[in-house]
Amino acid sequence: MLHRISRQSLQMGLACVTCLALFAGCAAPGGATAPTPVAMTDDDHQAATEQVETLPVLTPVTLAAGEKLRVVATTNIVGDVVRQVGGDAIELVQLLPPGTDPHSYQARPDDLRALNQAHVVFVNGLHLEEAMAPVLESLDSGAPVIAVNIGVTPLELQEEHADDAADDHHHEGADPHTWMDVRNVEQWVANIAAVLSALDPAHATAYAANATAYTAELTALHEEIATTLASVPAAQRKLVTDHDNLGYLAHAYGLTIVGAVIPSLSTMAAPSAQELAALQQQITQEGVKAILVGNTVNPAVAQQIARDTGAVVTSIYTDSLSGADGPAATYLEMMRYNLAQIVAALTAK
Numbered sequence: 001m002l003h004r005i006s007r008q009s010l011q012m013g014l015a016c017v018t019c020l021a022l023f024a025g026c027a028a029p030g031g032a033t034a035p036t037p038v039a040m041t042d043d044d045h046q047a048a049t050e051q052v053e054t055l056p057v058l059t060p061v062t063l064a065a066g067e068k069l070r071v072v073a074t075t076n077i078v079g080d081v082v083r084q085v086g087g088d089a090i091e092l093v094q095l096l097p098p099g100t101d102p103h104s105y106q107a108r109p110d111d112l113r114a115l116n117q118a119h120v121v122f123v124n125g126l127h128l129e130e131a132m133a134p135v136l137e138s139l140d141s142g143a144p145v146i147a148v149n150i151g152v153t154p155l156e157l158q159e160e161h162a163d164d165a166a167d168d169h170h171h172e173g174a175d176p177h178t179w180m181d182v183r184n185v186e187q188w189v190a191n192i193a194a195v196l197s198a199l200d201p202a203h204a205t206a207y208a209a210n211a212t213a214y215t216a217e218l219t220a221l222h223e224e225i226a227t228t229l230a231s232v233p234a235a236q237r238k239l240v241t242d243h244d245n246l247g248y249l250a251h252a253y254g255l256t257i258v259g260a261v262i263p264s265l266s267t268m269a270a271p272s273a274q275e276l277a278a279l280q281q282q283i284t285q286e287g288v289k290a291i292l293v294g295n296t297v298n299p300a301v302a303q304q305i306a307r308d309t310g311a312v313v314t315s316i317y318t319d320s321l322s323g324a325d326g327p328a329a330t331y332l333e334m335m336r337y338n339l340a341q342i343v344a345a346l347t348a349k
């Protein structure tokens with residue numbers, strides 16, 4: 001369990017820095033003492049006890065003859081899944097172009113127009129679209145904003161504190177990259193079908209049929225990923241990622257994430273020199289071969305670490321699909337492409 005202890009050290013190093021920075025601005029009256037990080041008790045990613053709320057009660061939209069339900073999706077991964085369920089019955093606008101980083105994306109004027117004309121807006125939630133939050137929280141249209149992750153049990157990347165009073169101040173929070181466990185996307189499909197059917201009951205049969213067919217494809221994908229990764233010797237299933245975006249993949253399919261170039265659930269953070277040095281040491285000590293870098297992230301730091309450690313940078317798609325002519329134009333294609341890349345990287349001689 002060396003990897004886990006070492007990873008904890010890395011995370012605790014981050015925790016100390018964060019605590020100090022946050023504590024300076026938010027000390028409780030009466031003089032609370034600085035929290036002391038303690039080792040995590042289980043895995044780096046722990047199942048959170050709370051779930052993301054429940055689906056709201058929605059009333060049907062009045063549509064004119066020939067008018068379709070107007071649906072907006074934020075990320076292109078959410079958009080693809082909404083498209084699979086809504087099919088031809090909806091008019092879908094997907095905001096984030098291929099290759100854009102959902103953490104830092106800010107709504108553009110065309111996006112605002114689409115958002116304000118929508119009957120419903122689907123978001124990932126769990127603070128993935130953090131840079132777009134002010135816009136999503138104040139839509140003029142009053143359209144419901146639905147997190148596809150409702151009902152999904154999020155994993156948390158967290159440090160525990162001896163001092164509970166300071167507990168809120170530096171938790172990384174729930175990991176938004178839920179789609180890396182295919183079973184979570186099955187929950188998305190159920191949510192999307194329920195919402196579309198409630199708003200547009202005339203097409204409820206079509207939505208249900210689309211959802212059933214797509215869920216069968218997702219179940220097959222889940223089994224394919226599980227079987228394929230199980231064929232890689234356990235000692236070789238160690239990865240470094242660009243930011244903490246593969247927690248669900250690791251949790252669901254038995255991989256070990258040794259560390260991340262940006263040790264954060266968001267790309268809106270930067271690693272310190274000490275964190276990078278600790279990560280390099282980890283990679284060398286544990287013989288990690290693969291640094292996986294998503295298509296939305298600048299690979300320069302990962303490439304430098306690879307040069308210094310002998311690991312190899314492998315490109316995958318994590319936070320965004322590829323364009324239509326790329327290898328990851330849909331969620332199913334993205335996951336299969338990533339699976340092939342990851343297995344090749346883990347089993348390289």
Ligand SMILES: [Zn+2]
Nearest residue numbers: 245265267319
């Ligand atoms: Zn991310």
